[in-house]
Amino acid sequence: MVKEALFGKTLSELQELVVELGFPKFTAKQIADWLYKKEVSSIEEMTNLSKKAREILAEKYVFGLVNSTKVQESVDGTKKYLFPTGNGKFIETAMIPDKDRKTVCVSSQVGCKMGCLFCMTGKQGFQGQLTAGEIVNQIRNIPEWEEVSNIVYMGMGEPFDNLDEVLKSTEIMTADWGFAMSPRRITVSSIGIVPGLVRFLNESEAHLAISMHTPFHEERQKLMPVEIAYPLDDVLEEIRNWDFGRQRRVSFEYIVFHGLNDTPAHVKEMARLLDGIKCRINLIRFHPIPDTPLKGTDEATLEQFKAGLEAKGITTTIRASRGQDIYAACGLLSTKALVKE
Template identity: 75%
Template sequence: MEKERLFGKTLDELKAVAAQVGLPKFAAKQMADWLYKKDIRSIDEMTNLSVKGREALKEYYEFGLTEPTKVQASIDGTKKYLFPTDHAKFIETAMIPDDDRKTVCVSSQVGCKMGCLFCMTGKQGFQGHLTAGEIVNQIRSIEENGEVSNIVYMGMGEPFDNLDNVLKSIEILTDDWGYAMSPKRITVSTIGIIPGMKKFLETSNAHLAVSLHSPFDEERKQLMPIQTAYPVQKVLDEIKSWEFGRQRRVSFEYIMFGGLNDTPAHAKELARILNGIKCRINLIRFHPIPDTPLKSSNEETLQSFKDLLNSKGILTTIRASRGQDIYAACGLLSTKALVKKEEEPDY
């Protein structure tokens, strides 16, 4: 019988586990402490549970951590971790140091079904959802475990296409019985799936980031097919119905493509459609991926675009490029690993 993983279960789920194996109710809190607050890796190390209770647990459950199979370190300190998944595939996790901060960029899916033109992950196709445990494991099982200051759901996959597991992972990260992180240190990025975004805003206090990439409907549709189902104006209308400020921020991600979405007309239209939303825009340099016609804007255009948006009253920054020497763009490392595995002979 395949055993379930304890790691990734919420306190309520651990209460059900305790009842199943004959442990007292308070054992759920004890298990949560061992899973999320202490540096152990086995049920046998949960020493405040009775020996009988631990043996009963081991009959049905395993601790449930997964080690990375590969780590790449950049000259700028960025690290890229490659994790195997339950789907016999791979996901990527990036650790980005910046002065006294260590930000971890986690994946939420294996591959992605959204098909954005500029994304290497989308070229893999959709291969499965990550469990809450697989999401949180990306923080627990890296070398910097215990030093992580910020978490961004900006890795492989669309978080709101795996909403239940994403919300469950945020619960583990923010609740007192879990990692007890402030939701102000967590940001979830979406391409604009409105039902998922609405539920996220209703149930979580984490920050929201929206991938925009063009203010014009037809152009955005070419870059992001999701525009057909959830037009950007409807996404913005939903955002305008929520209050953002110091407690919860909304930002917009904007990849700069040379000769496509980087003209003064784009900047002016961005300022128009974002009018009334307290937000910031992060401009992102595009780093080319295989089999795409897109190219990056030059530095002069990037700066001019930023200055024009700032002059319109929208706080705009240019995100620093990190880890370019280690396939830092989402999907490149896992695609290489997937191709290599498929090419290996099956003995």
């Protein structure tokens, strides 16, 4: 029998667990402290629990931390970690240092079912959901974890297609009984699944990033099949009706492809669509992947595109390319590991 992991359980889940095992209610908070606030990795190390309690816990549960099986380090300091999953597959996690920040890019699924034309993860197909524990493990079980300043859900998978576990993971990251990180240091990126978007906005205080990649409906359908079920117009309507306040941010991710979505017409349509939405555009250089006709735009066009958006009053940044020498495009490292398997 495979034992269930304690790591990844919320305080309310731990409270149910201790009642079921006949422990005092305060034991749940003690276990949470060991899981999320202390440098331990086994039930035996939970020394403020009685020996008998630890034995009972160990009969049914494991602590639940999982080590990475491979790490690649770029010349720019970016690291990419490969983690095994419970279903025998692999996910990848990136740690990106930048001055006084260390950002960790986590995966939320094994593979992805969304089939975006530009995404290597999508070419793997969908291979399973990650648990909250497997998501948080990507932060807790890297050497830099105590120095992590920001978390982005921009790795493998679509977060809103695994929203229950994603929300549990952000709860663990931000709760006082968990890692106590500010939700303003977490950004969750989605291609725009509207029911998940509405729920996320209501149940989380983390920042939101939406993958746009083109403002035109038919063009976006070809790049992102989700446009058929959840058109960008519907996504923007929900965002426009939401009060983000002064602290919470919404941004739009835009991979710039040569001759496809880098024209003045795209700038004009983006400005029209985003009118009235306080946001930021993140322009992203395309990292080539196998078996796709897409190519990244040249630097001069990228700068012109940025200037065009800024002239329309839209705050725009060009995201720095990192880890070019270590399978930078999301999904390449895990795909290589799957092929070896």
